[in-house]
Amino acid sequence: MSLDAKTVTRIARLARIGLKPEEVETLGQDMGSIIDWVEQLKEVDVTGIDPMIGTGLAKPRLREDAVTDGDCRDKVLSNAPEREGPFFTVPKVVE
Amino acid sequence: MSGIHDFTLASARDALKSRKISAVELTNAHIDAIERLDGQLNSFITRTPDQAREGAKVADEALAKGEGGRLCGIPLGIKDLFCTNGVRTTAASKILGNFVPPYESTVTANLLKDGAVFLGKLNLDEFAMGSANLNSAFGPAVNPWKRKDSDAKLVPGGSSGGSAAAVAAGLVLGATGTDTGGSIRQPAAFTGIAGIKPTYGRCSRFGTIAFASSLDQAGPMARNLQDCAILLESMAGFDPRDSTSVDTPVPNYEASLKRGVKGLRVGIPKEYHVEGMPAEIEALWQQGMNWLRDAGAEIVEVSLPHTKYGLPTYYIAALAEASSNLARYDGLRFGERVSAPSLDGLYEASRAAGFGEEVKRRILIGTHVLSSGYYDAYYLRAQKVRTLIQQDFLKAFENVDVLLTPTAPSGAFAQDEKPTDPVQMYLNDVFTVPASMAGVPALSVPAGLDARGVPLGLQLIGKFFDEETLIAAGHAIEQAAAFHHRPTIHAGVSA
Numbered sequence: 385m386s387l388d389a390k391t392v393t394r395i396a397r398l399a400r401i402g403l404k405p406e407e408v409e410t411l412g413q414d415m416g417s418i419i420d421w422v423e424q425l426k427e428v429d430v431t432g433i434d435p436m437i438g439t440g441l442a443k444p445r446l447r448e449d450a451v452t453d454g455d456c457r458d459k460v461l462s463n464a465p466e467r468e469g470p471f472f473t474v475p476k477v478v479e
Numbered sequence: 480m481s482g483i484h485d486f487t488l489a490s491a492r493d494a495l496k497s498r499k500i501s502a503v504e505l506t507n508a509h510i511d512a513i514e515r516l517d518g519q520l521n522s523f524i525t526r527t528p529d530q531a532r533e534g535a536k537v538a539d540e541a542l543a544k545g546e547g548g549r550l551c552g553i554p555l556g557i558k559d560l561f562c563t564n565g566v567r568t569t570a571a572s573k574i575l576g577n578f579v580p581p582y583e584s585t586v587t588a589n590l591l592k593d594g595a596v597f598l599g600k601l602n603l604d605e606f607a608m609g610s611a612n613l614n615s616a617f618g619p620a621v622n623p624w625k626r627k628d629s630d631a632k633l634v635p636g637g638s639s640g641g642s643a644a645a646v647a648a649g650l651v652l653g654a655t656g657t658d659t660g661g662s663i664r665q666p667a668a669f670t671g672i673a674g675i676k677p678t679y680g681r682c683s684r685f686g687t688i689a690f691a692s693s694l695d696q697a698g699p700m701a702r703n704l705q706d707c708a709i710l711l712e713s714m715a716g717f718d719p720r721d722s723t724s725v726d727t728p729v730p731n732y733e734a735s736l737k738r739g740v741k742g743l744r745v746g747i748p749k750e751y752h753v754e755g756m757p758a759e760i761e762a763l764w765q766q767g768m769n770w771l772r773d774a775g776a777e778i779v780e781v782s783l784p785h786t787k788y789g790l791p792t793y794y795i796a797a798l799a800e801a802s803s804n805l806a807r808y809d810g811l812r813f814g815e816r817v818s819a820p821s822l823d824g825l826y827e828a829s830r831a832a833g834f835g836e837e838v839k840r841r842i843l844i845g846t847h848v849l850s851s852g853y854y855d856a857y858y859l860r861a862q863k864v865r866t867l868i869q870q871d872f873l874k875a876f877e878n879v880d881v882l883l884t885p886t887a888p889s890g891a892f893a894q895d896e897k898p899t900d901p902v903q904m905y906l907n908d909v910f911t912v913p914a915s916m917a918g919v920p921a922l923s924v925p926a927g928l929d930a931r932g933v934p935l936g937l938q939l940i941g942k943f944f945d946e947e948t949l950i951a952a953g954h955a956i957e958q959a960a961a962f963h964h965r966p967t968i969h970a971g972v973s974a
Contacts, residue, residue, distance in 0.1 A: 392843070399802060399846040400809075401839055402827035414901055415844055421902050422791040422857065428864050435862030436869055438693060439679050439918035441943060442723045459581035465816035472811055477822050 386416040483508045484971030488553055488652040488706035489733075495542055495552045502542065502552025506535035506596055509554045512970035513598060513650050519968055522620045522635075522645040524559045525567050526599040534596040541594065550713055551594030556651035558642050559600035560607055561587045561697070562686040566597075570688045571605045571615040574814045574833025584686025585718045586655060586697045593713045598651055602641025605835045606805065607662055607690045610907040611897055612640025614837045622670055622891050623648040623966035627932035631893040636666030636907075642700045643670040649970035653701035653710050657687060659694045660793050661887075661911025664923035667700055668886035668936025671925040671964060673953070674700040675707050676911075678944045679918035680725035682711075683718030689804040691797035692723075694915050704924060704953045708732035711946065727944055735947035740955045741775035743948070746879035750786035751910060753888065759929050760885050767883055767926060767937045770959035771952065779879055783871040788864050789913035790905055795848050795861035796916070802845025808833060840901070869917040876919075876942045881952050884910050886923040886936035914940045924953045925962040934964070 387395075392412045396403045403411065457470055466473045483505065486494065494500045510528045517523050531554060538552035562568050562580035569575045583591070591597075602620040604612055611634035612620040620641040622633035635644040639656035643666035646654050656663040658676035667674030675698045682697040689695060699710035712733065717726040747768065752761070768778050810816035810829030817828035834842070848857035875882065888909055898904045914921040920943070923936040937956055941949035965972065 387847075395843050395847050395850065398850060399842050400806075400823065400826040400830055401834065401842060402831035411840060411843060414840055415847065417900065417902055418794065418844055419847070422795055422861075425788060425791055425795070425857075425860055425864055428785070428788060428860075428867065430860060430863040430867070433863040433866050435859055436865040437862070438723060439869075439943075441678070441680050441725045441918070443726070445719070445722070447719070456581070462581050463578055463813035465810060465814065474811060475818075475820060475822050475825055 385420060387412040387419070484512065484649045484969070486652065487702055488709060491553060491652055492550070492709070498542065502535040502538035502596065503532065505552060506531050506554050509598055509650060516648055516968055516970060517650060520621050520623060520644050520648055521618050522602055522641040522648070522650060523556070523599045524569055524571065524602050524617045524641070527566055527597055530566070531596050531598050538594050538596060548593030549709065550590060552596060553594070553652055554596045554598050555590065556598050556601045556642060556645045556654040557587055558603055558639055558655050558657060560603060560657055560688045561655060562688070563587055563597070563600065566600065568600065568688070569617070570607070571603045571617055572833065572835065572838070573616040574808050576616065576815060578813055580686070582686060585683035585720065586687065586714045589713050589716065601645055601654055604638035604640065605838050606688065606801070607638040607657055607659055608801070608837050608841055609637040610661070610665055610904060612637040613894065613897055614835055616835055619894060620644045623968035624670065624891060624933055625967040633891040633893055633933065634669065636669035636891065638662040639666050639700060643667055643672060646670070646672045646700050646702060647966050648968050653699060653706050655697060655714065656700045657695055657697050658915065659691050659797060660915045661908040663698045663700060664911045664921060664936070664938055665887050665907060667923040668925070668934065669891040671934030671962065671966065672700060672702055673704045673707050673922065673924050674698060675711055675922040675946065675949070676915070676920060677711060677715060677946055678920040680723050681715050681920070681944065681946070683716070683721040683724050685718055685720040691800040692804060693800060694797055704922070704950055704957055705733060705736055707922070708736060708950055730947055732946060732950055735950045736954045738947070738951035739775065740771055740952050743776040743881065743952060744879040745771050745776045745778050745952065746781035746875055746882045747778060748781055748783045748786065748875070748882055748884060750783050751884045753909060756888050760888065760935060763927050763935050763937065764883070764885050767956060770956055771883065774955040774959065776952070781875045781879055781882065783875060783913065785864065785868045785871050786913055789868055789916055790909055792861045792864045792868065793908070793912045793916055794905060795857050796865060798841045798845035799849050799858050800845070802842045802849060805838070805842055865916050868913055872917040872919055880942070880948055882940040884938045884940065886910060886938040890929045890931070890933040890935050910938060919943055920946050920949055922949050922953050924956050924960070926956060926960045927962065928964060
């Protein structure tokens with residue numbers, strides 16, 4: 385079942401992706417058919433089953449709480465689309 | 480100089496060590512081949528010939544002194560998902576079209592440390608999302624194979640389609656790939672080459688642009704398993720900068736080629752006989768069983784009862800993780816920015832302009848399944864089913880050493896035969912996704928040609944960190960299949 389325009393618009397807003405009106409309908413259909421298809425997971429009995437979190441192969445590790453990286457401000461800023469001196473710039477967010 | 484494009488990675492390594500050929504000659508021959516043929520294949524997004532020649536010179540100096548690492552002077556291609564210091568890295572996305580990483584991924588750093596020479600960055604599906612390399616902002620990579628009755632352009636598979644095309648056409652001696660649900664194995668099968676998806680945690684993910692972090696795994700793609708084994712030995716290893724990296728020694732993978740399969744128990748998962756699978760793929764699978772049996776292995780039927788839930792589980796888990804991982808492309812710190820009066824407007828405009836259609840679709844579905852009210856119904860349930868899928872494999876491996884299956888349900892299809900329904904498109908990954916979900920290693924080897932002259936692959940799936948048994952069994956298939964066919968477009972074919 386196709387997702388309605390309101391739902392698609394709400395999800396797009398959550399994902400911060402601007403959509404054109406004509407995209408909303410097509411995406412609603414595509415997303416609806418994918419969601420319908422994954423509904424088949426409802427038939428699996430998962431009573432008492434833990435969710436898989438990682439493969440359980442990597443051991444959690446601790447390291448010394450010490451600086452291991454840094455002092456590379458220009459590298460960090462080197463791909464900034466817009467910057468002012470040592471700062472990233474953003475549109476004004478506080479009135 | 481004839482025969483230079485007949486080298487495998489292993490034979491080139493030996494020829495370099497014995498100084499029968501110089502690294503500069505070898506590198507130049509590959510740069511020439513790329514210039515001649517890549518206009519047809521579009522397998523490279525960025526070429527780095529100057530850097531490669533420089534690297535080759537350094538390699539020759541080391542080789543002349545009898546020094547140099549295990550890949551000294553070997554020309555490789557790098558999937559454009561691995562960050563390379565000072566060399567543009569795009570993930571085949573417009574949003575990273577001008578991104579130049581100020582650091583090197585661990586996998587590529589390991590290859591450079593061993594003396595490899597990088598010819599450039601290889602095409603892929605945008606952010607590794609796709610099975611045909613049709614979702615690249617830099618245009619599709621093209622399969623060097625053609626059907627014998629048609630000139631139609633075939634897809635090289637995906638997402639590591641550029642890596643597969645470049646290896647198959649002889650433009651590089653090997654390439655890196657990444658595999659989230661089949662992105663090494665399926666393109667390897669589509670182009671008649673070998674590829675290994677190692678155990679999750681075997682190769683570091685540090686510096687590899689993330690798609691679905693609990694599934695992404697780097698691995699080698701090359702013309703045969705010996706070459707893949709040599710590459711894997713260099714790429715693999717513990718990395719403290721990746722919290723999912725596993726601290727276990729890297730064995731001598733090349734040595735495992737000689738092990739043979741005598742007494743090996745090979746499982747055939749009965750659920751992989753899917754409805755509608757072409758008869759020639761069933762026949763090839765049977766042929767694979769016969770080859771392994773003739774080499775001394777025992778064939779045993781096994782059951783992986785949750786196989787049919789692999790794909791839908793994958794598309795929930797992978798897309799949820801993708802929506803989270805790709806949130807970082809906000810137009811502020813790196814990547815394409817489209818200005819707007821408000822901050823939210825800037826995010827929305829930058830992401831609308833920077834992401835392609837399939838990436839947007841996947842982010843939106845991922846956002847949906849993680850959103851309030853749906854999390855338990857979709858994401859949490861999928862992670863529980865994933866546990867069941869993993870248990871299927873662990874149980875099967877109590878009784879067998881490896882599993883044998885086809886790699887993909889078809890050979891390479893033409894660019895214009897791409898299914899319009901996204902669910903149909905996802906079915907390409909039906910045999911590769913379950914091993915990714917479980918985190919176990921798997922490989923694909925070329926095993927034959929279909930009726931139209933296009934290569935088909937067989938997949939082997941192994942136990943956690945037992946890539947050696949996989950390689951041994953894969954090599955037995957290689958020897959029996961004796962796959963020496965070459966694609967229509969190949970560096971060694973004179974025009």
